[in-house]
Structure formats: structure tokens, C-alpha cells
Amino acid sequence: MTAATARTEPPAAPRHGWRERWLAFRNGLVARPAFQRWAAGFLLTRGIAQRNTRALFDLCAGFVYAQVLFACVRLDLFGLLRPGPLAPEIIARRLDLPPERALTLLKAAVSLKLLSRLSDGRFGLADLGAAMIGNPSIAAMVEHHAMLYADLADPVALLRGPSDQTRLSRYWPYAEGVEAIRPDSVAAYSGLMAASQAFIAGDVLDALPLSGRTCLMDIGGGEGVFLSEAGRRHPNLSLCLFDLPPVAERARVRFAAGGLASRVTCHGGSFLDGNLPTGADAISLVRVVHDHDDDVVEALLRAVHAALSPGGLVAIAEPMAGTPGAEPVGDAYFGFYLLAMGSGRPRRADELTAMLTRAGFTDIRERPTRRPLLARMITAKR
Numbered sequence: 135m136t137a138a139t140a141r142t143e144p145p146a147a148p149r150h151g152w153r154e155r156w157l158a159f160r161n162g163l164v165a166r167p168a169f170q171r172w173a174a175g176f177l178l179t180r181g182i183a184q185r186n187t188r189a190l191f192d193l194c195a196g197f198v199y200a201q202v203l204f205a206c207v208r209l210d211l212f213g214l215l216r217p218g219p220l221a222p223e224i225i226a227r228r229l230d231l232p233p234e235r236a237l238t239l240l241k242a243a244v245s246l247k248l249l250s251r252l253s254d255g256r257f258g259l260a261d262l263g264a265a266m267i268g269n270p271s272i273a274a275m276v277e278h279h280a281m282l283y284a285d286l287a288d289p290v291a292l293l294r295g296p297s298d299q300t301r302l303s304r305y306w307p308y309a310e311g312v313e314a315i316r317p318d319s320v321a322a323y324s325g326l327m328a329a330s331q332a333f334i335a336g337d338v339l340d341a342l343p344l345s346g347r348t349c350l351m352d353i354g355g356g357e358g359v360f361l362s363e364a365g366r367r368h369p370n371l372s373l374c375l376f377d378l379p380p381v382a383e384r385a386r387v388r389f390a391a392g393g394l395a396s397r398v399t400c401h402g403g404s405f406l407d408g409n410l411p412t413g414a415d416a417i418s419l420v421r422v423v424h425d426h427d428d429d430v431v432e433a434l435l436r437a438v439h440a441a442l443s444p445g446g447l448v449a450i451a452e453p454m455a456g457t458p459g460a461e462p463v464g465d466a467y468f469g470f471y472l473l474a475m476g477s478g479r480p481r482r483a484d485e486l487t488a489m490l491t492r493a494g495f496t497d498i499r500e501r502p503t504r505r506p507l508l509a510r511m512i513t514a515k516r
């Protein structure tokens with residue numbers, strides 16, 4: 135055999151296990167249009183076929199559904215219907231839309247369970263629309279997704295990278311480095327985080343064992359919403375916030391307005407420098423770790439370990455990859471969000487556990503939270 139023939143010869147066929155052979159057979163079958171038609175009609179497979187068709191269609195249409203929600207938010211449709219249901223002509227007039235287009239939006243919102251249509255033809259809030267009213271920060275999240283969608287206009291280019299600066303990396307300036315951060319560059323994201331923290335704080339604090347602790351330091355604590363709630367629940371706990379200087383300043387103003395100034399110390403700095411204030415026997419990292427690449431997180435956890443007093447507790451709370459029942463939230467949504475932002479990745483609980491172990495922590499355990507889709511929590515001890 136010549137060298138040339140040796141090079142063109144295909145590699146030896148891999149030895150497939152029975153599971154791989156079964157998957158190859160099954161996928162070949164499912165890909166055939168004739169099989170799809172048959173399965174959609176056959177009694178025993180009809181349900182599965184219909185569910186798969188719907189799931190695939192929803193994947194194709196997801197952007198449209200999100201834009202329907204975006205239009206509702208932009209037009210403040212949920213606010214308009216807050217006092218009660220209205221006739222479609224009135225809604226059209228109030229939204230300044232041609233009547234037939236307003237009806238297109240209203241019917242779409244009904245199909246997505248945001249609105250419901252009453253028997254007299256009026257439209258009112260359904261469960262999901264009412265939930266939007268109760269949580270204004272969801273509307274803020276929806277609005278800021280305009281930047282994410284712009285960055286995802288060419289997802290393959292984003293995946294290939296490196297790309298031009300994305301809109302999300304400008305929105306989250308620390309993703310690109312902390313040197314040039316000014317007060318005006320943190321206002322938008324800090325406000326969004328403060329508004330959405332209301333969802334998270336209660337769930338995390340319900341699961342966080344703080345009794346017996348004397349000082350809680352919240353690293354990347356934003357404007358202090360989490361720490362304020364911790365202080366309200368634990369009146370004897372002293373509080374310390376660490377964040378980038380312009381964010382820590384915003385927190386200081388918020389604590390003063392809330393009458394908490396005497397209980398909280400605000401430190402402005404960057405944890406990239408490796409030095410954290412000492413004296414806390416509990417440290418929280420709420421929605422912080424997933425924003426950073428592995429080397430930064432490893433260094434941050436080592437700095438947290440060094441800053442904690444012996445026996446001190448660290449808590450990482452954030453949405454995690456591989457959360458049962460919410461897998462696309464971690465790996466699809468946060469995976470692509472953080473890619474567009476330019477820093478960090480969603481991590482599974484076992485990956486965070488391994489990182490905590492490497493940083494020297496012990497007694498590492500997951501503490502179940504009320505809504506794991508929004509935040510799961512792992513604690514560990516120094």
C-alpha cells in the first residue's frame with residue numbers, strides 16, 4: 135500500500151454500542167416523511183407525533199412569540215387592561231393601532247395565554263398577563279432583550295467569533311474589563327438587576343442558613359436589594375456590600391434612603407484584584423459567578439475562601455445549567471445570552487461543586503430553592 139492510498143483510506147469504523155445503533159435506526163426512521171405521516175395517524179404513536187410536531191413548530195416560532203410579548207410590553211397593553219377587560223375597538227384606539235391590527239395582536243396574546251377573550255368579545259388579562267403586571271421587572275427584561283436579539287441576528291457569526299463589540303457587552307461593560315467603568319455605564323444594568331432581584335432574594339434567603347452568623351458580605355451585590363432583604367429578615371446581622379465603585383455608590387444611596395446606612399458598609403472595588411474585605415462569616419454571590427470565565431471564577435472563589443473567617447459560609451445562587459425541567463433556560467438561554475455578552479457561561483451544580491472544592495471549601499451542598507429555574511443555591515464552608 136502506498137502512502138497516498140493510506141492517507142485517503144477512511145478511518146476504521148468505530149465500534150458502536152447497541153444504544154448508538156438503536157438511535158441511528160430510530161433517527162433514520164423519524165426523518166422519513168412517510169414514517170412521519172404514518173406515525174401521525176397510527177393510534178399508538180399519534181400523541182407522540184403531535185407533541186413532536188408542536189415542539190418543533192414552537193422552536194421555529196419562538197422568536198415570533200417573544201416579539202408578540204415585546205409588542206404588548208412596548209404598548210403597555212397589560213397596564214391598559216389592568217383595571218378590567220375592554221372592547222377591542224377601545225383597545226385599538228388607546229393603542230393607536232388600526233383596529234384589524236390591534237385584533238391580530240390581541241388574538242396572538244390570547245393564544246399565548248397572556249390575555250383571555252370574554253364571551254362578550256372584550257379582552258382581559260389571563261394568568262401570564264396578570265403575572266406581568268405584578269412583576270414590572272419582567273417587562274424591563276423583555277425590553278432589554280431587544281439588544282440580545284440584535285446580537286443574535288447572525289448566531290453562526292456569533293458562534294464563530296471573534297465579532298465586533300456586541301450590544302450586550304456594551305450594556306454589561308464589566309464583561310469587557312473593569313478599568314473604564316463609569317457611573318453612567320452601570321446605571322442601566324444596575325437598575326435592571328435591582329428590579330429583578332425582588333424575585334430572587336426571597337427564594338435564596340428562604341434556603342440560606344444565616345442564623346448564628348454575624349456578618350454577611352454580598353459580593354457583586356449591585357444596588358443592595360438582596361442585602362436589604364437579608365437585613366430585614368435578620369435584624370442582628372451586620373451587612374457588607376462589595377461591588378464596582380460606581381455600583382457600590384448607588385447601593386450606598388439606596389441604603390441611606392432605606393434607613394439602613396448605619397448597618398451596612400459599602401466597599402467599592404474589583405474582585406479581579408484578588409483582595410476582598412475580611413471580617414464576614416458569610417459571603418453571598420448572587421447571579422455573579424455565571425457572568426465570568428472559569429479562570430476568573432477560580433480566582434474569585436480562592437479570594438472568597440481567604441476573606442472568610444474559619445468556619446465561614448459561602449453561597450453561590452444563580453440559574454444553573456442542567457436544572458431538571460428547565461434545561462433550555464440554562465444551556466440555551468443563558469448559554470447564548472452570556473456568549474453575546476462576551477463573558478461567562480452557565481454552569482451545572484456539579485461543576486460549581488468541583489470549583490468550590492478546588493478553592494479549598496468543604497461541606498459543599500445544594501440547598502433546594504422554591505423556583506430553581508430562577509436561582510439554585512450551593513453553600514460551602516471554609
Ligand SMILES: C[S@@+](CC[C@H](N)C(=O)[O-])C[C@H]1O[C@@H](n2cnc3c(N)ncnc32)[C@H](O)[C@@H]1O
Nearest residue numbers: 308327331354355356377378404405406420421
Ligand atoms: C448580574 S449582576 C448581579 C447583581 C446582584 N447580585 C443581583 O443579583 O441583583 C453582577 C454584579 O457583579 C458586579 N461585578 C461585576 N464584575 C465585578 C468585579 N470585577 N468586581 C466587583 N463586582 C463586579 C456588577 O457590577 C454587578 O453588580
